[in-house]
Amino acid sequence: MKYLHCDSCGHANPLKSEYLTFCDTCGKKLPKTFADWQKHRPMGSFTEYTQEVGISLKINKPNFMVSWMKAQLQPGNRGKVILFFSVFLVLIAVTGTLFGKRAVFTFIYPKVPASSLYNSWQTATIGRQALEISTPVKLWVHDQPLEGEEAKMIEYAKSYRNEDGGGIRIAVNMYNYQANAANDLETAMAASHNDMQLSETATDMNCKSVPVLISGMKGILEEGNYLYKGGIRLVFCNLVMIKGSARWQILINYRDDDQVGYQVAQRILKSVKIK
Secondary structure (H helix, E strand, O other): OOOEEOOOOOEEEEEOOOOOOOOOOOOOOOOOOOOHHOOOOOOOOHHHHHHHOOOOOOOOOOOOHHHHHHHHHHHHHHHHHHHHHHHHHHHHHHHHHHEEEEEEEEHOOOOOOHHHHHOOEEEEEEOOOOOOEEEEOOOEOOOOOOOOHHHHEEEEEEEEOOOOOOOOEEEEEEEEOOOOOOOOOHHHHHHHHHOOOOOOEEEEEEEEEEEEOOOOOEEEEEEEEEEEEEOOOEEEEEEEEEOHHHEEEEEEEEEEEHHHHHHHHHHHOOOOOOO
């Protein structure tokens, strides 16, 4: 159905007859009539006239959700609505607690891409007592100011980290201690745990330590896993070496369920050399 709009009152008059001249509501003459139109198109039909000058009315279909909400807000249904949303909010809270952390930490700690095993690696030689290490990601200087007793004991410190993620976190710390400072493996391992910064974030930790020999120097490799902030289980590899007043630490973290991460970490550890 086509309609003819009245300019005076806005009423939409149905174009049912070729004799429609006046508005059905206000009675005023309509802006267009079939007779006036036919003067310019003598051979034109009423059907053509309606198609050219008529308008279609847009019928708004009722919104199902709005209709449903209106029905539920009736006095007899309000109790059911309150109960429904109460249960819904409880489920959201429980689901968020159980799975929200996991989802967030999975995003922060993605798995190491398989391409890391095949792409060319970067070999860096860094520090005064030069340490050589190969990694699939670039290591950047990440020095932190020393504080308290540590600042008094350490003559020189250098730290490197990878900043582009790649599913694995690598830290290289190097220190040169004052002549009167203790620098044995037991002391070094205790200090390395502070560098790992796990005291407030890690629970349910499992680890084992094995003695290693790197470039003729004694060291300890500590490997294990822990639950990070109650959300995701991470693996850590903590390699500590000492020689005289020098100390080196290599710390690697990746997801516990990441087999590629395991292979990459082992390859990094095998590449470590002290010049």
